[in-house]
Structure formats: structure tokens, C-alpha cells
Amino acid sequence: MSEIQPATSAVAPKLTKKEQELFDLLEGNPGKCFSRAYLLQRIWGYRDDTRTRTVDVHVSRLRKKLGDRVDLAIHTVVRQGYVLEVRGSASRTGETRFASADRTASAFGQPVWAN
Numbered sequence: 001m002s003e004i005q006p007a008t009s010a011v012a013p014k015l016t017k018k019e020q021e022l023f024d025l026l027e028g029n030p031g032k033c034f035s036r037a038y039l040l041q042r043i044w045g046y047r048d049d050t051r052t053r054t055v056d057v058h059v060s061r062l063r064k065k066l067g068d069r070v071d072l073a074i075h076t077v078v079r080q081g082y083v084l085e086v087r088g089s090a091s092r093t094g095e096t097r098f099a100s101a102d103r104t105a106s107a108f109g110q111p112v113w114a115n
Contacts, residue, residue, distance in 0.1 A: 013065040018043060022058055026074065026084035035081040055082070 015023065021043050025034065036055045040046040044054065059082055063074055073085045 013067075015062075015065065019058055019062055019065070022055075023062055026082065027072075030084050030086040033077050033081045033083040038081070 022039065025039075025042065034042075037048050039055045040050055040052065041048065046052070059074055059076075066072055066074070071087050073087070075083050075085055077083055
């Protein structure tokens with residue numbers, strides 16, 4: 001997959017191994033919502049019943065590293081997980097699944113869910 005390219009600089013921000021794995025998974029599946037439990041198992045190898053904020057912290061760091069990019073956004077789907085929105089000409093489908101700035105599941109039409 002690709003490294004994040006900041007909107008204002010030709011130099012890609014440095015990502016940790018886990019940040020890169022998380023970004024690659026989201027980037028490879030734009031519009032697909034991944035639950036925290038799935039991400040913890042897939043990226044970190046944790047069991048389903050693990051309680052940790054590591055996913056939230058890594059997503060927060062990725063958002064900061066994305067900066068002011070207008071073509072990518074990581075959204076929180078309340079009580080569901082995280083989803084990457086690819087906007088504009090960079091979109092693989094040519095359209096966005098996000099019709100509203102509201103971050104609740106009802107704002108997404110019919111997203112694809114990961115178990």
C-alpha cells in the first residue's frame with residue numbers, strides 16, 4: 001500500500017509499524033467500517049475481550065498525520081468502529097458514502113461492515 005502524503009509537503013510523515021498497518025487496512029478498504037475488536041485482533045493480535053484504547057490512540061495519531069488533507073478522512077462510526085472516506089478524484093468508486101457531517105451510523109447510508 002502507500003504511505004500517507006501530506007497535502008502541503010512532498011515529504012511523507014513517518015508512521016510507526018502499527019500506524020502503517022492500520023492505514024494500509026483502511027486505505028485498502030475505503031468505505032468499510034472496521035470494529036475496534038476486529039482491528040485489535042487483526043493488527044495487534046489481541047483477544048476479543050481485551051479492553052484497551054490503543055485503537056483510538058492510533059486512529060487519533062493517523063488523523064493528525066493526515067493533517068489538512070481533503071481527499072482522505074478517518075471517521076468514527078458511533079458504537080461500530082472506524083471507516084476511511086476517500087473523497088474526490090482519489091475515490092475508487094467515484095462517489096462518497098458520507099452524505100452528512102454527522103458521524104453516526106445513520107449518516108452513512110449502507111456501509112459495508114467488517115466482523
